[in-house]
Amino acid sequence: MSSDRDFDPDVATWKQLADRLRQAIRSGELAPGQRVPSELGLTQEYGLSRLTVRRALQELRSEGLIVVVQSRGTFVMGEQERVVVTLGKGDQVQARMPDPEERRKYRLREGEPLVLVERVDGGTEGYGAHRVTVVGG
Template sequence: MIDPNADRAVFRQLADLLRNRILSGELQPGASLPSELRMAQEYGLSRTSVRQAVSILRSEGLVSVQRPRGTFVREAEFTDTVTLRKGDTASARMPSPTERRDLDLAEGVPILVISRADGSTDLYAADRTRVSR
């Protein structure tokens, strides 16, 4: 339930509700979210608040917006495993626009930077990659 009198902004409350439905499996990967108009009516919010909530979920990589089709729960993607060798290090950072495009990353998804002992660097999508030793 959205409480307009709560200390938390209504669009954040809606994002929390939708996130919980996605993470609990109630909204499965590939499922479409209700339209902006329908959510605005259902929760008594403005369409702007609904857009802000969807934007949060999009930045978290939970949904993708496919205009004009709608907003969909993202499919679980294949997870790569990168093995670190002796002398390798791993760090994370936000990608540049070019890196985001090259790695096909959703907005808000960081990249893993693997610095190899030989001086080379590899970049991986953090939401699809596991690091092991």
């Protein structure tokens, strides 16, 4: 990544850092499975506060671009196969953050939103928002 410290004063610095990291991921400079520089490393490289760096990383986590693995670090997410869910007449969809039990049940990573599909027959399906495409039937 570029160590250019110039940031536009008219745009939130955390957004600009998130954009730089996002671009490094999309260009392959930071490859799937590769460790993302630590908060401390990014703080030093860009001369930013830890809070600014943390907010940028949180943005990328919420987009599903990076994942924090406890006691190991932060890594670039690999491309995941998407699941296509077709809705039938009367089926309903809800997207929200899961509670801890739902996170375990649907095997969601920390920060990954949940998409719940409630079928007209009473069944419920749950998917990680970063891995599902919902289409009408």
